[in-house]
Amino acid sequence: MSGIQFKNVSKLYQQGENQVLALDEISLTVEQGEFIAVIGPSGSGKSTFLAIAGALLHPSKGEVILNGKNLNELKPKDLAQLRLEEIGFILQTSNLVPYLNVLEQLLVVKRMAGKLAKADKEYAKELLQSLGLAAKLGKLPEQLSGGERQRTAIARAFMNNPSIILADEPTASLDSKRAHEVVQLIANEAKTRNKAAIMVTHDERMLEYCDKVYQMEDGRLKHDDSNSYEKLKAISTKG
Amino acid sequence: MFLAIKELKHGKLRFLMIGVITVLIAWLVFILSGLGNGLSTLSAATFKNMDANYVTFEDGSRASMSRSLLSELLAEKLESQPNVSAASAMGATMGTVLNNSDSETNEKVDIAILGITPDSFLEPNVFDGKPLQANKPLEVIANETLKKKGFKIGDTLKIEGSLEKMKIVGFVKNETYNHLPAIFTTLDKWRSIQFAAPGSNKGIEKPVNAIMLQGENIDSEKLNQLFKNTETVTKSTAVQGMPGYKEENGTIMMMLAFLLAISAFVLGVFFYVLTLQKSNQFGILKAIGASNRFLGRAIVSQVFLLSFISIAAGILLTYGTALILPDEMPFSLDLKLVILYALLLLVISILSSLVSVRKITKIDPLQAIGRME
Known part of the structure; x- marks a missing residue:
């Protein structure tokens, strides 16, 4: 099956003599075309969750199935390949390569995969145009505003047409207008191109775009159906 | 190569400084080799030139x-x-x-x-x-x-x-x-x-x-037995027997060997510090799917480019120096030796960058997430 599936995933950290349970028996399925949010206080295990979803961290127990592949069974080299091809990571604002311009930020992803074709360049340009960055192709990250950088990071995540989109606090350090635009973009991509999207956030303003909201607390994940936005959405779609 | 060139262009000052060090090292290596060659010519040219075995x-x-x-x-x-x-x-x-x-x-x-x-x-x-x-x-x-x-x-x-x-x-x-x-x-x-x-x-x-x-x-052993009180040696042994030849060459070779060893460490440390500085960046690239191979190649090709250009500059400077050195100075550049030392320096700088490559393989892409709880 496609999408991403967590089956009883736990993660234990050894801190000195103490063991910290960062994730506790998490089970979750995100289908293609679905956009979910994970919220929770800091220290609740959100980042660990995202790192495991992004094949950056191995769970201590349980399995993660990504597009039918069990991540536990893959070698580090294959995991890098999987991240490249199947996962689009949207990281926090500053995480662009400082010496590459906007267009090159996208092209480097193609170069990692092998050869850069002419069509890739066209695709990258189209992608940046659709994100309103057509005039900024030759600019370095230091010459961009926070919003522009974040949109570049989103374009980079979409570049390889991944089936899973993972966003790590994508609205941190953005004003609310930009924040709305950015999350809308992710929601739009998930819907129109049928991708599974997970956003980890503090920002409750953004939950209206999500299909489901999960609350993370002390390593436990629970579906927050009391979430007013979801209810509102349900009502509005009915009506 | 792509990342390597882009970064070289972006961080001009930083790479210029490393480049200048490499140029100076290369320059000194070539001058020493020219001096060594000149001295050994002065010492034994007649023996080296003679058509005997x-x-x-x-x-x-x-x-x-x-x-x-x-x-x-x-x-x-x-x-x-x-x-x-x-x-x-x-x-x-x-x-x-x-x-x-x-x-x-x-x-x-x-x-x-x-x-x-x-x-x-x-x-x-x-x-x-x-x-x-x-x-x-x-x-x-x-x-x-x-x-x-x-x-x-x-x-x-x-x-x-x-x-x-x-x-x-x-x-x-x-x-x-x-x-x-x-x-x-x-x-x-x-x-x-x-x-x-x-x-x-x-x-x-x-x-x-x-x-x-x-x-x-020629069977020198047999000649030694046949003619009492004689000792037949190869020409190269005879060259080594020239007064001062071994000592001069030995001194120059020792200096060269030390210089090459020092350059390996100096360059290695520079590249390593640069890599450490960029470890967060490499973490991000790894998180979005860069393999160790891709990043390792970027480093090695960068070092290759930088060393290649610097060594070439060192060769030019050496030939320039040769023009202004006084005639009496025993300095003679042998193209073969220059090429040999150029390749040696290139190999040394690339080997010294391998420490950095090893470091890259150990960088955890989790760094990109930034704030692990």
């Missing part, structure tokens, strides 16, 4: 002309041995000459006087004037150094501390012996200079210092 010395002389005394008559016997195609004797002595024809330049010149058989394989080709003739013992051919010092063809040389006089009839190129310009004369003339004092020839008939042999695969 083996040299027969007196037993116990440890391949040194100055310690060896043999009879020229031995040459004929050696020539009849298997694999020996020709044998010819040589004698060497040091001296000081004055230009007797030109009263203006009364500067004294130190020279090496080499006695050879005219027209033998030991006689170098003259590029100006005419060669030696057996029936004209007063005539000599001299290295071009003397020409530069104002000597001309037809000039008479007066040897200090001796009544002997000689006339220059020709000039040869690149013939130095024991750090001195060589003058070639007949064996008889040489003997009259060298053994002027009665009894100094130890009673040997037609004494010479050594006999040079032509021929591949």
